[in-house]
Amino acid sequence: MNxxxxxxxxxxxxxxxxVKPDGSGIEEAGIKWVMNPxxxxxxxxxxxxKEKFGGDVTIVSVGPARALETIRTALAMGAxxxxxxxxxxxxxxxxxxxxxxxxxxxxxxxxDIIFCGQRAIDDDAGQVGSVLAEFLGIPQVTFVTKxxxxxxxxKVIRPIEGAxxxxxxxxxxxxxxxxGLNEPRYASLPGIMKAKKKPVDVKDAAGLGVTxxxxxxxxxxxxxxxxxxxxxxxxxxPAEKAxxxxxxxxxxxxxx
Amino acid sequence: xxxxVWIVAEQRYGAYRKISFELVSAARxxxxxxxxxxxxxxxxxxxxxIAGELGKYGADKVYVADxxxxxxxxxxxxxxxxxxxxxxxxPSILLLGASAQGKDxxxxxxxxxATGMATDCVDLKIADGKLISIRPMYAGKCNGEIxxxxxxxxxxxxxxxxxxxxxxxxxxVVKFDPGLDPxxxxxxxxxxxxxxxxxxxxxxxxxxxSGGRGMKGPEGxxxxxxxxxxxxxxxxxxRAAVDAGWRPQKDQVGQTGKVVSPNLYIACGISGAIQHLAxxxxxxxxxxxxKDPDAPIFARADYGIVDDLFKVxxxxxxxxxxxxx
Numbered sequence: 001m002n003x004x005x006x007x008x009x010x011x012x013x014x015x016x017x018x019v020k021p022d023g024s025g026i027e028e029a030g031i032k033w034v035m036n037p038x039x040x041x042x043x044x045x046x047x048x049x050k051e052k053f054g055g056d057v058t059i060v061s062v063g064p065a066r067a068l069e070t071i072r073t074a075l076a077m078g079a080x081x082x083x084x085x086x087x088x089x090x091x092x093x094x095x096x097x098x099x100x101x102x103x104x105x106x107x108x109x110x111x112d113i114i115f116c117g118q119r120a121i122d123d124d125a126g127q128v129g130s131v132l133a134e135f136l137g138i139p140q141v142t143f144v145t146k147x148x149x150x151x152x153x154x155k156v157i158r159p160i161e162g163a164x165x166x167x168x169x170x171x172x173x174x175x176x177x178x179x180g181l182n183e184p185r186y187a188s189l190p191g192i193m194k195a196k197k198k199p200v201d202v203k204d205a206a207g208l209g210v211t212x213x214x215x216x217x218x219x220x221x222x223x224x225x226x227x228x229x230x231x232x233x234x235x236x237x238p239a240e241k242a243x244x245x246x247x248x249x250x251x252x253x254x255x256x
Numbered sequence: 257x258x259x260x261v262w263i264v265a266e267q268r269y270g271a272y273r274k275i276s277f278e279l280v281s282a283a284r285x286x287x288x289x290x291x292x293x294x295x296x297x298x299x300x301x302x303x304x305x306i307a308g309e310l311g312k313y314g315a316d317k318v319y320v321a322d323x324x325x326x327x328x329x330x331x332x333x334x335x336x337x338x339x340x341x342x343x344x345x346x347p348s349i350l351l352l353g354a355s356a357q358g359k360d361x362x363x364x365x366x367x368x369x370a371t372g373m374a375t376d377c378v379d380l381k382i383a384d385g386k387l388i389s390i391r392p393m394y395a396g397k398c399n400g401e402i403x404x405x406x407x408x409x410x411x412x413x414x415x416x417x418x419x420x421x422x423x424x425x426x427x428x429v430v431k432f433d434p435g436l437d438p439x440x441x442x443x444x445x446x447x448x449x450x451x452x453x454x455x456x457x458x459x460x461x462x463x464x465x466s467g468g469r470g471m472k473g474p475e476g477x478x479x480x481x482x483x484x485x486x487x488x489x490x491x492x493x494x495r496a497a498v499d500a501g502w503r504p505q506k507d508q509v510g511q512t513g514k515v516v517s518p519n520l521y522i523a524c525g526i527s528g529a530i531q532h533l534a535x536x537x538x539x540x541x542x543x544x545x546x547k548d549p550d551a552p553i554f555a556r557a558d559y560g561i562v563d564d565l566f567k568v569x570x571x572x573x574x575x576x577x578x579x580x581x
Contacts, residue, residue, distance in 0.1 A: 011394070013511050013512060013531045014529070014530060014531065016397070016530065017394045017397035017398050019398050026394070026398065037512050038512075094372045095363070095366060095372070095373070096366060096367070096370065096371070096372060099367065119375075121394070121395060121511055121512070122393070122394060123393050123394075123400075124375065124376065124391075124392070124393055124394070124395060125373075125375045126363060126375055126376075127362075127366050127373060127375065128363075129363070130331075130360065130363035130364040130366070131363060131364075131366050131367035132367075133364070133367070134364055134368055135367060138442070139331070139332060139442035139443045140331055140360070140364065140443075141443060142331075142359070142360045142363075143356065143360070155446070158356075159506060160356035160357065161355065161356055161457035161459060161460055162450065162451045162456075162457050163448050163449060163450045163451055164449045164451075165445050165447070165448055165449070166445070166446045166447040166448075166449065167330075167443055167444065167445055167446065168443065168444045168446050169442060169443040169444075170442045170443075173442075179505060179508070179512055179513065180505040180506075214405060215370070215371050215372035215404060215405060215406040216371075216372025216373065216374070216402055216403065216404040216405065216406075217372075217402070217403055217405070218393075218400045218401070218402055219388070219401045219402065219403045220400070220401040221398055221399070221400050221401075222398060222399045222400070222401065223398055223399070224392070224396055224397065224398060224399055224537060225399070227542075227556060227558075228558075230542075230544075230554065230556075230557045230558045230559060230560055231558065231559050231560070232560045232561075232562060233559060233561050238561075238564065238567035238568045238571050241561045241563060241568060241571075242561075242568050242569075242571035242572040242574070242575050243571070243575050245543065245559055245561060245572060246572060246575035246576050246578075246579055247575075247579075248559055249520065249541070249543070249576075250579050253520070253541045253558065253559075255463070255519045255520040255540070255541050256463070256487060256520065256576060256580070
């Protein structure tokens with residue numbers, strides 16, 4: 001089984017995000033970069049399938065030079081090879097263009113299942129997996145928390161509001177991973193050593209035959225809207241504070 | 257030229273999801289500013305009868321395709337039908353819900369329509385005839401203003417944020433041929449396993465009572481369940497509580513869990529790690545109950561109580577019961 005896992009390098013979840021004064025983006029200085037947590041679930045699932053069925057796991061990432069660390073992390077976890085798409089024109093590009101570049105790279109390699117995170121925790125757009133599936137002309141199953149391969153198809157669990165769905169899809173297919181799918185492994189020390197020698201192909205848009213033509217842009221980045229200062233409710237006893245809170249929620253906020 | 261503000265309505269087995277009305281209302285507001293019409297797309301099986309209802313919120317036209325293949329929802333069937341109609345009719349704006357179904361469908365449409373989209377928006381405005389979509393990024397650590405240069409300009413709207421406002425119109429119902437080819441459908445829903453708890457999903461809840469590390473263990477959540485029952489609320493949890501195995505994954509609120517925007521969010525024993533604040537920052541009112549006066553959650557809360565939650569919460573349940581009696 002040939003598997004592709006797409007990964008993106010993003011700021012760590014604990015990172016404080018500072019907006020540039022001119023609103024052109026965020027300050028990157030001091031940020032710790034990690035693999036997007038949802039992509040980690042994809043890589044882990046890819047490795048589990050490889051262990052079960054054999055085959056190759058290819059990691060594909062679009063990003064600047066530093067994104068290579070994230071590809072190496074996935075290789076250290078056990079993936080076989082990487083494709084690093086590094087092109088300034090794709091920096092901060094919209095989902096359509098990112099997916100076009102990924103599709104161009106993936107078309108050239110055998111693929112039964114392609115994993116993406118359900119979204120990246122930086123821009124939170126959550127579009128690339130589905131647009132990639134469209135470019136490749138294959139089905140998608142998104143927000144997957146369980147996956148089983150059955151012959152030439154897969155069965156997955158996808159939670160929705162108030163229910164979960166058991167969905168069958170033909171292969172090849174794009175699967176977007178949701179938390180709950182698995183527990184990603186840590187890279188072992190021998191894994192890290194081996195990863196250094198695994199092949200990573202570096203490509204740019206032209207090399208992939210892709211012309212970058214923006215469809216959407218972030219015109220401005222702003223700090224989150226300020227909240228008015230809150231009220232600390234004082235009182236002698238918990239009961240007194242609770243009474244005051246209930247009253248405020250009822251009469252001032254009018255939410256109960 | 258592209259014209260019209262369109263939405264994709266969401267229904268399950270003939271019952272509208274609330275987001276549909278929020279979408280029509282948001283579209284009405286934009287359309288009035290642009291002097292254009294509101295169009296809605298409704299797909300399902302046996303749903304023609306409910307199409308006109310969208311007029312109540314200001315839809316001018318409802319495009320309906322009734323086909324057994326549309327229920328339950330699959331990406332293949334819905335995306336193909338909608339893309340075909342949108343390409344023919346050429347609306348300038350297309351809005352969907354950032355719901356489980358809407359997220360799956362809208363992102364596929366971005367590919368099919370070769371356009372751009374602002375995901376999970378909390379505000380929309382028009383400037384120089386163009387849509388500007390405001391959306392949280394980095395799970396709410398900052399906001400972005402998105403401009404889509406292709407057509408339709410797509411945006412998905414965060415549930416519970418845009419008010420559903422009645423603005424009655426007599427909507428014209430237009431049937432259209434979705435041109436479905438069953439051979440093109442590669443996915444199939446084999447089973448719908450319904451959650452039998454009877455609780456509203458966190459992403460749709462008006463009130464959430466959430467517990468963190470301060471709950472000390474799974475049994476601590478009993479008092480939160482009691483408060484939630486009285487308030488008609490859904491119980492949520494922080495990542496710490498989920499990772500400790502106290503609560504199921506589906507209850508997690510935060511950057512790697514669900515992003516929620518209820519009217520009231522009651523955080524109990526939650527310190528307010530940036531990861532968590534990111535997931536509930538767009539709640540209308542936030543209450544924090546925590547015995548640590550320095551917990552960062554208090555900086556975000558509208559109302560705070562510094563005390564032992566195990567003493568405060570049962571009292572709060574009693575007080576709310578009295579008020580609602």
